[in-house]
Amino acid sequence: MRDDEPGPTRPHPIELRSYRAVFELEYRIYRVQRWSLPLANGIALSTICWTMGAAVAMLLLRAAPLLGSALGALPDPLRYVALPAAFGVAMSRYRPDGRPLHRFIAAALRHRGSARCVDAFLASPAAEREERFVEAICICAGPSEQRYRSGCLGGPAVVALRGQAQIRGRPHGVELVAAGGQLRARPRWLTLGAGETLRVIGR
Structure with a gap:
């Protein structure tokens, strides 16, 4: 009996197919007009967005009292190219809960802004909220109750x-x-x- 053949003590191999990579669409740029990017897999659009955001943040932080002087000591290629590019690559590859970071942030903000308690798919007051009734509510035991309950x-x-x-x-x-x-x-x-x-x- 060969090693790859199923035996009495060796279970049959089960092949599980996953189509997650097919449905996870990611926009990438491979060519800019006639110039092809020197990257085999291209560059993700999310990486470009994070990089541009980091570059804009570098421009805005120049006016900061202490941080601006520290960033001003760095060379311009490092400050406006290398650091934003490294930040963009890191943020595009960081996937909390298996999702892109921008989708994770959007879901977290949507969760924070949504209702905590839902009744029939509509927002309802929280459980710890105090409600005041206009009329008095009478709570009493039945007519056959002969003792106090703890x-x-x-x-x-x-x-x-x-x-x-x-x-x-x-x-x-x-x-x-x-x-x-x-x-x-x-x-x-x-x-x-x-x-x-x-x-x-x-x-």
């Missing part, structure tokens, strides 16, 4: 206490300890201010 309630709120309980003060709120027994004929009202909490310890 939990925590934040103010502002008005609580009707019908069961027997022991109320103790605590920093920034009240603590309620269920005591059992019969329900009250008339509820005891407890008012919580803004920032106060009611901690219920059930039985």
Whole structure:
């Protein structure tokens, strides 16, 4: 049996084809009128854009107090040709998340400007946003509820206490300890201010 033949312990080779290079289009320049560029793969248009942007930045940085004097000490070919060209090549080859840098920056800005919470494909308020209702909301147990359930309630709120309980003060709120027994004929009202909490310890 040859080494390249599949055997009982050697799995069959699987060939995976990828057409990613076919659909990843990149604009390149190979010729300027009749003059062919001395590069086998040409030069990418993104490299030219990054290089021109770096050259313009060099011109603008000449007016900077400290950085301008440091750049002025460099020779003009190095300052306006070599450094911008090196910057353009580096930025065009840098691909975060497998995408060109300019597309990555555009996607990041679009993500920053888009809605964080979406409801039915429409922007909705964030989950931590505080909503104030015009009418009071009544939250109570069912008619068969005979005991307090453990939990925590934040103010502002008005609580009707019908069961027997022991109320103790605590920093920034009240603590309620269920005591059992019969329900009250008339509820005891407890008012919580803004920032106060009611901690219920059930039985």
